[in-house]
Amino acid sequence: MSDLQSQDYVRRSATTMTPPMARSHEDQVAKLIDVSRCIGCKACQSACMEWNDLRPEIGHFEGSYENPMDLGPSVWTLMKFNEYENEQGNLEWLIRKDGCMHCEDPGCLKACPAPGAIVQYANGIVDFISDKCIGCGYCVKGCPFDIPRISKTDHKAYKCTLCSDRVTVGLEPACVKACPTGAIMFGSKTDMTHWAGERIEDLKSRGFENAGLYDPPEVQGTHVMYVLHHADRPSLYSGLPDEPRISPVVQAWKGILKPLAVIGIAAAALAGFFHWVTVGPNEVQDEDEAEADRAMREVEEEEKSP
């Protein structure tokens, strides 16, 4: 998306100045994935490949419905399947569409060292501007959802763009368009939250008393949300984090340490400089040379006369 002037940035990686944001008055968007309506057909996965022109390598059957087995530089969304035996001893087939959550407070962006390689638009979408990416893999460490993948071919990070190219021109993401059951919805975050509320009520009335919305407050909410029948245990859904927070290690690394370190190094260099102009250089004097010659003569004489 870097070819288009967007001028609606609310966040820009490795940037200490305000990014261009004059046009940032749009609504916050969200994609709502209703897990309870998903039939696992993978139409969304195919639509993502088609719209984004992605061609992951054809792998092997690994004894699972998951195919391929993991997200990748050309696999931006992936259906994950979990067979869960509930308290009544019944099998529940929990299927989740995995991909970037478009966090309101994105850990990837916080970690990225390359100015402008990760941006967040006012509508909430977090986008990788591959042109500026240096391939360091810091976003991988910053993300609480294990999403970004670095290509071994071009050393760039890739993940779901929430079809930022489609959304800017008023279209819904490709996966939303392809879903045959309406399990994936797209719209303003307020509308989606409202709609999720209705779905959750319906699920509750059908016996899923723990049904709820996954919009984790630890990352200030996400722009991809799930309706879960077991919202009390998100990790049932192939390891969706129960409390996804930017790791405190990442916070420590990217927080206070950086400015303090830069100031510390500059202060050390300045301390040296001012020591030089106050105390000054420590020079060897002619007297030192004379003393040294005298001492050498003495040693020599001593050695001659034992």
Place this chain on the structure above:
Amino acid sequence: MTRPKRAFTRYTTLNRVNHWINAGLFILLVLSGLSFFHPILFFLSGLFGGGQWARAAHPWFGVGLVISWIGMFIQFWRTNLFNRDDIAWSKAIVQVATNDDEHVPPIGRNNSGQKAVFWAMTLLIPTLFVTGLLIWEVYFGQATSIPVQRVAVLIHSLAALGAILVWVAHVYAAIWIRDSVRSMTQGYVTPGWAWHHHRKWFYQLASGQRAKTDPRKNP
């Protein structure tokens, strides 16, 4: 090289070549590493041909530095062992810092500050190497878990900060103590320099008793 006849050799040719390879790699590592460290320093990546190049080159400079440091370690560890003289010398650190050398106790070939720089680097360079490998995306991105890499990158940046501060002190000391740079470029010092800064080493050289180099036994 116009070397005075009475000069003492402080660093051999091998010492010097190794040291400057080490210094060159260290500077390249500091410049490329700092470019990822803080946004206001990202421009430093331009020195290496851009961010992608800096990212790709930095770990290789690091591999070079570790090899070079092994050479440094083999050549210098013995002269950097701490001994009793270091206690007295360290206590006079204020006199050292204010050029009040009359009141600084005599010391051998290296003083406690020089030894501290050596041992700090001996600790920090391997730390940087190990943590650096763990966060080397191209080859080791899948070798360890993401939580391990998070800790590794934090330790790497802390160790880098430590190494840079030690290095600033080391470079400044070389500027401050006049003619010590020449000892590392041309290899020699004058007897007066040795007398002034490292008196016990001076006596070892003067008496030509290199075999009995235990500084405690020398006056």
